[in-house]
Amino acid sequence: xxxxxxxxxxxxxxxxxxxxxxxxxxxxxxxxxxxxxxxxxxxxxxxxxxxxxxxxxxxxxxxxxxxxxxxxxxxxxxxxxxxxxxxxxxxxxxxxxxxxxxxxxxxxxxxxxxxxxxxxxxxxxxxxxxxxxxxxxxxxxxxxxxxxxxxxxxxxxxxxxxxxxxxxxxxxxxxxxxxxxxxxxxxxxxxxxxxxxxxxxxxxxxxxxxxxxxxxxxxxxxxxxxxxxxxxxxxxxxxxxxxxxxxxx
Numbered sequence: 001x002x003x004x005x006x007x008x009x010x011x012x013x014x015x016x017x018x019x020x021x022x023x024x025x026x027x028x029x030x031x032x033x034x035x036x037x038x039x040x041x042x043x044x045x046x047x048x049x050x051x052x053x054x055x056x057x058x059x060x061x062x063x064x065x066x067x068x069x070x071x072x073x074x075x076x077x078x079x080x081x082x083x084x085x086x087x088x089x090x091x092x093x094x095x096x097x098x099x100x101x102x103x104x105x106x107x108x109x110x111x112x113x114x115x116x117x118x119x120x121x122x123x124x125x126x127x128x129x130x131x132x133x134x135x136x137x138x139x140x141x142x143x144x145x146x147x148x149x150x151x152x153x154x155x156x157x158x159x160x161x162x163x164x165x166x167x168x169x170x171x172x173x174x175x176x177x178x179x180x181x182x183x184x185x186x187x188x189x190x191x192x193x194x195x196x197x198x199x200x201x202x203x204x205x206x207x208x209x210x211x212x213x214x215x216x217x218x219x220x221x222x223x224x225x226x227x228x229x230x231x232x233x234x235x236x237x238x239x240x241x242x243x244x245x246x247x248x249x
Contacts, residue, residue, distance in 0.1 A: 003088040006032055010078045019067050030054045040095050053077040094179040105216055105248045142185040142218050143173045181212040188221040201234060205245050217249040224249055
């Protein structure tokens with residue numbers, strides 16, 4: 001459910017006439033609003049403001065007073081949603097883009113396996129020998145493949161984007177400005193240790209000037225001993241609460 005659906009649902013409640021029906025529908029509507037705000041990580045100030053707008057007084061001694069307060073809360077909440085429509089709608093769109101990109105990155109290995117490692121049909125002009133020659137040897141190979149997969153869905157995605165974080169120039173492997181996302185590719189090598197990889201990611205996550213950062217790691221040399229613990233260390237870093245950091249390894 002997006003913000004347009006929520007607003008339409010609120011308008012529909014205004015057209016109800018029976019108090020019990022209005023009250024029941026309103027409670028469900030408020031739950032939907034709270035879920036939307038929470039799922040899309042809307043800032044705490046707006047969430048608190050929405051909670052204040054949604055509140056109404058249930059007067060057990062006066063049904064008319066309760067209905068009046070309920071209708072006032074409904075109107076105030078609708079006004080609040082419409083006033084902040086542009087922001088709430090863009091946040092939802094950004095969230096949808098991030099969800100799709102996350103799904104693609106999570107399943108990149110399926111693409112690689114299917115395209116280059118699965119048996120070739122006998123009528124295919126591409127031979128297994130040709131496909132086997134395509135290997136991911138470094139970050140540039142990985143970056144090229146990810147760019148080719150993502151560009152049909154996100155034509156505005158760019159490679160090798162330079163930016164200034166106020167300290168020194170940074171270059172993002174892939175950048176999608178619509179959701180302020182940087183994708184940094186890493187390919188491990190025999191001479192690299194897990195500690196060295198950790199230090200590189202830590203420095204990048206601190207300096208990259210973006211709200212969303214995704215590190216996509218191709219662990220070619222199998223240096224990451226515990227992938228889940230490795231990812232958790234970066235994604236739950238309390239010092240980087242201003243950024244959303246994801247690690248795919």
